[in-house]
Amino acid sequence: MSEHDKFTDSAGVPWEGRSFHENPFSSDTGEADPELLRALLEFKTSSSNQSEVVMAFANARVLIPLIATLGESGEGAHGHQVDKSAELSIVSVRTPDNQNGLPIFTSVESMSRWNPKARPVPNNGRTVALAAVSEGNTRVVLDPGSETEFVFRRPALEAIAQGFSWSVPNLNTEVIEIVDSALANIAEVRNFTLLNADPSAKLLGHELEVVIYLAADLDKTRLGEIQKEFLQEISTSKRFVELVDSVGLKFLPAS
Structure with a gap:
């Protein structure tokens, strides 16, 4: 086994200048953020308007679904078609009003209900809104197909991404x-x-x-x-x- 400089990694890249950040979601249980869930349930059962859900979403942990897509395929040793590689990618959907929408979930349970093969990646609502706007998505569909389904339109997403308040x-x-x-x-x-x-x-x-x-x-x-x-x-x-x-x-x- 060859030796390498203890001040570099195995690829020869120096350790100096690197920093390691704690994962804020390392203890995530996969359950819905309690404040966001409360806002959603109150919205569904009372006269509260969308602004309270928007406010809760901005600071909540939500889940981005990653879907495996086939990267390469080829013929195996026995003549069968086999997958050589697959990539995980963020998906967007076409909404009923013919806009691009990003499906996002409050919990692993609601994501599995939508697609059992989706893999959850946690992030906060503000980052999700910023990513959606940057990628040209004018809708974020929260918990599609679930009781807590809620659609964020472009103006709300832009306000969340910029840290501004929003009202209907x-x-x-x-x-x-x-x-x-x-x-x-x-x-x-x-x-x-x-x-x-x-x-x-x-x-x-x-x-x-x-x-x-x-x-x-x-x-x-x-x-x-x-x-x-x-x-x-x-x-x-x-x-x-x-x-x-x-x-x-x-x-x-x-x-």
Whole structure:
């Protein structure tokens, strides 16, 4: 056996300058983060909104699934096709609204329910959000197929990644002010209200619905003009685009 310098590793790379960091997840049991689980269950059973789940997710330990994909295959000694190598990779999924989504899990149990062959890699929610945004994923789907399923949309992910607070658009004062300004010069508008169009956080609707109360007896042509004018106005607001993932519009007669 050949000897090598005690100040280098077996490949001849010096030990000097290296540092070893403690694994913060070394004692992980694979169970859900209690604060995140509490926020999810309260959201499902009460009137709490998504912002509390978003806040809990940012600091929680979550699990990233790694899936084995075939790297190389070839013919074995007896003529059978055999796998020569396999790679573990992070997967993304196509969401119902045709966006790229990253599946993430609260626990080993919920991950195994989704795919028994997936291997869990623990990390914190903020790092996951940053990775998702960096890779062009506009959705993070937490616990897909489980009772605790919850979808994070682009604005929430960007806020988590940057360490900012986030609130649902219909309660966000900036969003309310932008909509108010966009409608201010339309004479037929009497009032408006903002609604959470996806209260279950499962991509069952737009993120925000704007309900506009109008003067009576407007014809279809004028309604179309009002819709076009409003949508053009909010689309030019960079801040609105940052804060709102998608918007729906409804006209109702003012009472």
